[in-house]
Amino acid sequence: xxxxxxxxxxxxxxxxxxxxxxxxxxxxxxxxxxxxxxxxxxxxxxxxxxxxxxxxxxxxxxxxxxxxxxxxxxxxxxxxxxxxxxxxxxxxxxxxxxxxxxxxxxxxxxxxxxxxxxxxxxxxxxxxxxxxxxxxxxxxxxxxxxxxxxxxxxxxxxxxxxxxxxxxxxxxxxxxxxxxxxxxxxxxxxxxxxxxxxxxxxxxxxxxxxxxxxxxxxxxxxxxxxxxxxxxxxxxxxxxxxxxxxxxxxxxxxxxxxxxxxxxxxxxxxxxxxxxxxxxxxxxxxxxxxxxxxxxxxxxxxxxxxxxxxxxxxxxxxxxx
Amino acid sequence: xxxxxxxxxxxxxxxxxxxxxxxxxxxxxxxxxxxxxxxxxxxxxxxxxxxxxxxxxxxxxxxxxxxxxxxxxxxxxxxxxxxxxxxxxxxxxxxxxxxxxxxxxxxxxxxxxxxxxxxxxxxxxxxxxxxxxxxxxxxxxxxxxxxxxxxxxxxxxxxxxxxxxxxxxxxxxxxxxxxxxxxxxxxxxxxxxxxxxxxxxxxxxxxxxxxxxxxxxxxxxxxxxxxxxxxxxxxxxxxxxxxxxxxxxxxxxxxxxxxxxxxxxxxxxxxxxxxxxxxxxxxxxxxxxxxxxxxxxxxxxxxxxxxxxxxxxxxxxxxxxxxxxxxxxxxxxxxx
Ligand SMILES: Nc1ncnc2c1ncn2[C@@H]1O[C@H](COP(=O)(O)OP(=O)(O)OP(=O)(O)O)[C@@H](O)[C@H]1O
Ligand code: SF4
Ligand SMILES: [Mg+2]
Numbered sequence: 001x002x003x004x005x006x007x008x009x010x011x012x013x014x015x016x017x018x019x020x021x022x023x024x025x026x027x028x029x030x031x032x033x034x035x036x037x038x039x040x041x042x043x044x045x046x047x048x049x050x051x052x053x054x055x056x057x058x059x060x061x062x063x064x065x066x067x068x069x070x071x072x073x074x075x076x077x078x079x080x081x082x083x084x085x086x087x088x089x090x091x092x093x094x095x096x097x098x099x100x101x102x103x104x105x106x107x108x109x110x111x112x113x114x115x116x117x118x119x120x121x122x123x124x125x126x127x128x129x130x131x132x133x134x135x136x137x138x139x140x141x142x143x144x145x146x147x148x149x150x151x152x153x154x155x156x157x158x159x160x161x162x163x164x165x166x167x168x169x170x171x172x173x174x175x176x177x178x179x180x181x182x183x184x185x186x187x188x189x190x191x192x193x194x195x196x197x198x199x200x201x202x203x204x205x206x207x208x209x210x211x212x213x214x215x216x217x218x219x220x221x222x223x224x225x226x227x228x229x230x231x232x233x234x235x236x237x238x239x240x241x242x243x244x245x246x247x248x249x250x251x252x253x254x255x256x257x258x259x260x261x262x263x264x265x266x267x268x269x270x271x272x273x274x275x276x277x278x279x280x281x282x283x284x285x286x287x288x289x290x291x292x293x294x295x296x297x298x299x300x301x302x303x304x305x306x307x308x309x310x311x312x313x314x315x316x317x318x319x320x321x
Numbered sequence: 322x323x324x325x326x327x328x329x330x331x332x333x334x335x336x337x338x339x340x341x342x343x344x345x346x347x348x349x350x351x352x353x354x355x356x357x358x359x360x361x362x363x364x365x366x367x368x369x370x371x372x373x374x375x376x377x378x379x380x381x382x383x384x385x386x387x388x389x390x391x392x393x394x395x396x397x398x399x400x401x402x403x404x405x406x407x408x409x410x411x412x413x414x415x416x417x418x419x420x421x422x423x424x425x426x427x428x429x430x431x432x433x434x435x436x437x438x439x440x441x442x443x444x445x446x447x448x449x450x451x452x453x454x455x456x457x458x459x460x461x462x463x464x465x466x467x468x469x470x471x472x473x474x475x476x477x478x479x480x481x482x483x484x485x486x487x488x489x490x491x492x493x494x495x496x497x498x499x500x501x502x503x504x505x506x507x508x509x510x511x512x513x514x515x516x517x518x519x520x521x522x523x524x525x526x527x528x529x530x531x532x533x534x535x536x537x538x539x540x541x542x543x544x545x546x547x548x549x550x551x552x553x554x555x556x557x558x559x560x561x562x563x564x565x566x567x568x569x570x571x572x573x574x575x576x577x578x579x580x581x582x583x584x585x586x587x588x589x590x591x592x593x594x595x596x597x598x599x600x601x602x603x604x605x606x607x608x609x610x611x612x613x614x615x616x617x618x619x620x621x622x623x624x625x626x627x628x629x630x631x632x633x634x635x636x637x638x639x640x641x642x643x644x645x646x647x648x649x650x651x652x653x654x655x656x657x
Contacts, residue, residue, distance in 0.1 A: 210386070211428065212423055212429040215384055215423070216423055216430070216494075218384050219421040219423075220415060220442065221412040221413065221415030221416035222416070223412070226442070231434075234434070
């Protein structure tokens with residue numbers, strides 16, 4: 001019997017043959033320069049977010065009224081703001097805010113979206129229709145409008161209640177309005193962020209469920225659990241990971257947009273958004289107050305998006321060159 | 322070519338009927354198929370696209386898509402009715418006793434899994450092999466199906482192999498647990514002609530080596546002429562003729578079979594083949610004619626053909642040859 005020549009692409013012809021999908025994906029990711037750059041920036045920012053307080057020369061609240069609105073210098077890398085606070089330190093603390101918001105919001109949104117989407121795709125029928133109806137509804141309302149409405153209608157009563165509790169108990173916890181901020185920001189952002197994940201996962205499950213290789217796996221007698229874990233999930237997860245990575249960047253932009261509109265994290269908690277919003281008022285005179293937070297926000301978004309694209313290619317062995 | 326001696330068939334399908342749920346209500350797709358496959362026998366199932374070949378085979382291991390259901394009949398495999406057995410028993414049959422090879426090797430392998438891992442899966446699951454043993458067996462299987470350098474190839478992803486190689490991998494998967502029956506659903510349709518012949522040769526070779534029964538689905542009678550012992554001709558979800566392969570080629574009896582054979586292109590006689598190819602299209606599900614399903618396209622159709630459904634009956638004097646046609650049966654009797 002004659003043997004046909006085999007079209008052997010170079011992908012696996014690596015020094016040491018990796019054994020799993022994930023390790024292969026990792027190897028492929030490392031070969032993608034943009035993705036590696038994105039990953040490096042993300043890691044750096046994450047490091048800054050975690051260890052920020054030990055990295056900054058100043059506290060983000062310390063005001064130095066002698067040194068207001070200074071241009072960048074060695075003493076103040078990104079200069080100082082109108083209260084004489086060190087902008088570099090505030091950007092660093094803002095990184096922490098951005099990561100906390102992005103991670104918490106994306107986690108909640110992904111949890112809701114994946115659960116509802118997978119169930120809708122799997123069960124179909126009425127449940128599917130209800131979930132999709134909610135999804136469409138949520139997606140048809142402009143995001144910012146929804147968030148503004150939620151904040152406007154909930155923030156005042158909650159704050160009033162907290163103040164009342166404080167008056168009654170004198171427990172200083174009730175004066176920490178930062179928690180209310182976070183709760184409302186997280187809640188409303190998660191509420192507008194889950195529908196795309198639900199749609200994505202539903203579409204994935206629907207299309208993969210009927211693929212010939214799933215039928216072939218069934219014909220091999222494999223159990224549903226095995227088929228789900230080895231055939232459906234790995235094929236569905238690529239797009240999800242991509243979308244989560246991009247979603248983290250989007251959440252940071254969203255948080256900034258909300259802060260900018262005054263419905264996000266409130267001062268004095270530093271967030272890139274409220275720094276940008278402050279900076280915009282005076283940018284003609286002190287451009288560094290706008291440039292520093294805006295540049296970091298832009299960098300973070302681009303990094304997450306490159307990383308997402310790289311992950312997409314890496315997780316899809318067919319797409320690799 | 323003679324069929325091996327058949328006592329009790331390995332697979333005995335009787336009156337298998339399959340329905341599809343449509344907007345206009347249920348419609349019959351497969352209408353009372355009878356099919357037997359003996360131990361060690363290779364049966365070709367031939368018919369036009371859409372005549373129900375794939376659904377028949379999928380229904381045996383209960384893998385029909387949603388909205389398509391078995392409505393009647395039995396399918397005994399080694400004495401047990403596949404259509405009634407428990408889910409766990411069925412899972413032992415799938416991949417363990419009945420191996421499948423699917424039509425499209427491009428989409429029937431999991432794109433994100435190395436072919437070695439995919440081959441190991443049934444071995445670990447059905448044979449309780451350790452990962453290391455399964456890996457060794459996977460290499461053996463790849464060698465068995467003629468894949469060069471199997472030690473390196475087990476780490477390849479499906480997209481790194483050519484179509485023919487992928488189909489060999491699919492065959493290896495079908496064979497992994499030494500099935501008693503291999504069902505190959507148009508395994509060569511997606512491949513080019515020279516590779517088709519190689520795959521046919523491979524299965525021919527393996528069938529002997531492994532002593533298994535094979536059902537080979539195709540719409541290309543010529544391709545499998547040298548491979549199969551017997552041929553069942555399907556039309557619109559029924560078996561219209563069933564005969565040992567030599568007998569079928571020598572004495573095609575059903576008008577549809579004759580049309581099929583005549584439409585096999587012969588280089589020497591191109592005009593004749595074009596003249597005798599069958600006009601018209603098979604009935605759509607839900608629009609089956611009342612009598613013989615072939616009647617609207619049949620040149621020999623008589624009034625009885627539009628009234629009653631012909632059943633598969635032996636062709637007198639030719640053992641193992643059965644045909645479902647009023648006119649053919651009458652002509653045979655007149656000739657005798
Ligand atoms: N998933 C499905 N949904 C709806 N109808 C289907 C489905 N699968 C098959 N059918 C219909 O059932 C009939 C028989 O299909 P089947 O796949 O068994 O044909 P086949 O003989 O294998 O054809 P082919 O040679 O093209 O593979 C066809 O008319 C087809 O339209
Ligand atoms: S039964 Fe009648 S219509 Fe059917 S194939 Fe025979 S001759 Fe044609
Ligand atoms: Mg088919």
